[in-house]
Amino acid sequence: MPPMSDLFASAGLDAAAPRPLADRLRPRRLSEVVGQEHLTGPDGALTRLLASRSLGSLVFWGPPGTGKTTVARLLAHETELHFEQISAIFSGIADLRKVFEAARKRRATGQGTLLFVDEIHRFNRSQLDAFLPVMEDGTVTLVGATTENPSFELNAALLSRARVLLFRALDATALARLLARAEEMEGQALPLDEEARAALVRMADGDGRAALTLAEEVWRSARPGEILDAEKLQTLVQRRAPIYDKAQEGHYNLISALHKTVRGSDPDAALYYLCRMLDAGEDRLFIARRLVRMAVEDIGLADPQALVVANAAKDAFDFLGSPEGELALAQVTVYLACAPKSNAVYTAYKAATRVAKAAGSLAPPRTILNAPTGLMKRIGYGEGYRYDHDEPDAFSGQDYWPEALGRQHFYEPTDRGMETRYRERLAYWERLRQERRGED
Numbered sequence: 313m314p315p316m317s318d319l320f321a322s323a324g325l326d327a328a329a330p331r332p333l334a335d336r337l338r339p340r341r342l343s344e345v346v347g348q349e350h351l352t353g354p355d356g357a358l359t360r361l362l363a364s365r366s367l368g369s370l371v372f373w374g375p376p377g378t379g380k381t382t383v384a385r386l387l388a389h390e391t392e393l394h395f396e397q398i399s400a401i402f403s404g405i406a407d408l409r410k411v412f413e414a415a416r417k418r419r420a421t422g423q424g425t426l427l428f429v430d431e432i433h434r435f436n437r438s439q440l441d442a443f444l445p446v447m448e449d450g451t452v453t454l455v456g457a458t459t460e461n462p463s464f465e466l467n468a469a470l471l472s473r474a475r476v477l478l479f480r481a482l483d484a485t486a487l488a489r490l491l492a493r494a495e496e497m498e499g500q501a502l503p504l505d506e507e508a509r510a511a512l513v514r515m516a517d518g519d520g521r522a523a524l525t526l527a528e529e530v531w532r533s534a535r536p537g538e539i540l541d542a543e544k545l546q547t548l549v550q551r552r553a554p555i556y557d558k559a560q561e562g563h564y565n566l567i568s569a570l571h572k573t574v575r576g577s578d579p580d581a582a583l584y585y586l587c588r589m590l591d592a593g594e595d596r597l598f599i600a601r602r603l604v605r606m607a608v609e610d611i612g613l614a615d616p617q618a619l620v621v622a623n624a625a626k627d628a629f630d631f632l633g634s635p636e637g638e639l640a641l642a643q644v645t646v647y648l649a650c651a652p653k654s655n656a657v658y659t660a661y662k663a664a665t666r667v668a669k670a671a672g673s674l675a676p677p678r679t680i681l682n683a684p685t686g687l688m689k690r691i692g693y694g695e696g697y698r699y700d701h702d703e704p705d706a707f708s709g710q711d712y713w714p715e716a717l718g719r720q721h722f723y724e725p726t727d728r729g730m731e732t733r734y735r736e737r738l739a740y741w742e743r744l745r746q747e748r749r750g751e752d
Contacts, residue, residue: 334524337494342386345379347486347520348479357477358383362390369447369454371462374479377519380457381430388426393453394418396427400434408442415451425452432456433465440470447473481518488513490520494527502527503534504545511542567602575610579649586645590638600626603644614654614729621647652729660722667720674714707741709748
């Protein structure tokens with residue numbers, strides 16, 4: 313096994329050169345990795361793999377600053393593999409060919425290669441396919457790192473040959489341990505009061521590298537003897553934007569969480585996820601449109617006002633703009649979460665769509681068709697139609713269904729909210745229908 317001093321030689325690091333705190337504090341063994349105990353702890357997935365001496369190709373999926381690159385280097389060290397790192401942002405097929413050829417030459421001399429591919433989701437399908445032969449014949453042990461969901465971003469052929477391991481965002485305890493290590497290495501405490509220290513952890517947003525970068529900024533900015541409070545800390549280092557890509561998974565995760573908490577009638581959780589999205593800079597009209605969708609999908613006719621309120625909130629935001637209009641989005645979020653719930657119309661719509669597609673172009677009964685021409689009248693269009701307003705109870709009970717299809721039933725009102733009344737009314741009309749058509 314190469315000596316520990318050579319562990320990061322492949323990364324081109326010069327021990328004499330100035331190095332960022334995050335790099336100097338990089339773990340030297342798996343047991344030093346914080347926040348990923350499910351992978352690197354005594355019973356972790358990676359610990360078990362190393363014990364079996366059979367690593368296999370891996371995909372590391374997790375947010376930035378959670379140790380993916382470091383763990384890949386440590387795995388290469390532990391398995392005595394040559395560590396080769398490339399980034400999908402800066403590499404193409406020609407670069408891959410060179411890397412694969414170098415790996416083949418190493419293999420011929422008995423030296424294996426762990427190829428770490430950062431941002432592997434940036435490769436297109438044909439580039440990802442180029443990895444398959446060298447993974448299958450053992451030329452390289454691939455370790456890919458991605459911040460995006462591999463199920464969406466990587467092709468099935470590659471995923472079938474690699475094990476996906478989830479890296480978790482560092483929680484407050486893990487970040488606190490990281491800061492304590494930094495203080496030990498630097499030989500000085502961070503000049504922060506308790507509240508400011510907690511604020512720094514929140515600013516890091518689960519990113520260990522960000523936490524150490526912020527710590528460096530604090531040490532550089534604080535005057536001798538100065539202890540920063542939370543307000544002063546924010547002034548000095550500004551606020552780090554939350555991890556949230558409006559085009560990627562964070563966007564879909566949070567809108568999904570908002571929708572499900574509204575559906576689950578939890579206004580507090582719904583407000584929390586709404587504020588997460590607003591804080592991250594999500595398009596406000598996108599949120600407004602989704603709230604309208606929730607009103608029709610999950611509340612429906614249990615509270616017909618839900619759609620009115622949701623549309624009014626959208627218009628209010630459009631009129632007021634940000635930040636005043638955001639209160640309208642908060643108001644409708646709470647309204648929808650507190651409203652009685654029904655997906656009866658949504659379910660009926662899907663069922664009716666299935667029947668409409670399957671049954672084909674069946675003609676409605678001629679009775680209910682208009683007859684604007686003499687010919688149409690002669691062949692029976694509109695003949696026998698009964699105008700409901702002229703009937704007792706404004707209800708004729710006549711048949712409106714294509715003869716070949718027969719009467720169907722899609723809408724089943726719930727016993728919640730206004731739909732309780734609709735259920736009673738529909739049951740009443742059904743009784744009248746049977747009476748007037750002479751049915752038992």
